[in-house]
Amino acid sequence: MKMVLASGNQKKLVELEALLAPLGFELVTQSELGVPEAEETGLTFVENALIKARNAAAHTGLPAISDDSGLEVDALQGAPGIYSARFSGVGATDARNNALLVEQLQALPGVPLTARYHAVIAVMRHANDPVPLIAHGAWEGEILLTPQGDGGFGYDPHFFDPLRHCTAAQMPAEEKNRISHRALALDSLLQQLKNLREKI
Template sequence: MEGKKLVLASNNKGKLREFQAMFEAMNLNIVSQGSLGVSACEEPFFTFVENCLQKARHASRETGLPALADDSGLCVDALGGAPGVFSARFAGEPSDDAKNNALLVEKLRGESNRRAHYMCVLVAVRSPDDPEPLIAEGAWQGEIVDTPSGTGGFGYDPHFFLPQFGKTAADLTADEKNAVSHRGQALRVMAKLLAERWGW
């Protein structure tokens, strides 16, 4: 693993914190694209995997290094899978967690079906033109509650209730969250792929 470097194609501070904590255990040298002067790229697609691939190729092209991208969001059954890829900007630009959560609660007012899941797709490329990107995904099931709880996490975590824990994602410790979250699941699959396919 020594000397293996991956550019993380994200400028989301919450995601960066989670990735750095999980990658530390893997002994991978992760650098954020922002620290290398790489700006965010357009995400014009309606699926996580297409946006993720676009971000990974962009980061690799700009840095000349292998890159890992994440695209993730909240998919709510009663909203036909929305906000989905638009989770970070559900209430418009710029991204605002409080406004996004308020809009989500409003749209579910009077709705009995509160089932939802977080979805995470990870894509890793060795180069911008890599014909064999590594793709991993994870899904985390829960339900949406009107009243927020907890101060941990980010995004919709205070409203994402986990029946098996009896608390929201924002009530979990970072270690508890990483053990069961969509991102934690996807990262463990990606770690296996990096070892098997790239020899990392």
């Protein structure tokens, strides 16, 4: 059963392929099929994940899977949120996004630095699917103003897991992939897909 990944990200493809192959799904990226990027006009992770999945399904006629993820910081009223990847504006980079995050928090001395990563994964059987599968995972933590660790990506050097006493950037990749927001969302999705497999 072929399914299109609403992304051109090869790392995501490899990760999802390994998880979905035992269920009989073959993944192909939307870029391989010439699908244009969807404009992410949603105001939530769920909306943007659905927009991307619907776009891929509409252009290919195949079931589609997509994800949307980001960092929510309580002291910043949920920012950077859905804008996590482009927090610092046009041409945003991890370094610029992290610098802006620290700058905004330093302007609020004494505030709690609680935060969480979110990941939402959506699966649509077709572009007009009225009951898409939606899976959510969250990873609770705190923001460190001084980065620690050189692994991971995005906000990982500033995202501290108080249960494991290290940042996401200091964790072995195997551990991060087991306990992260995306891992939790994927676990939830796999359970739903097992139930849906015969209907796709």
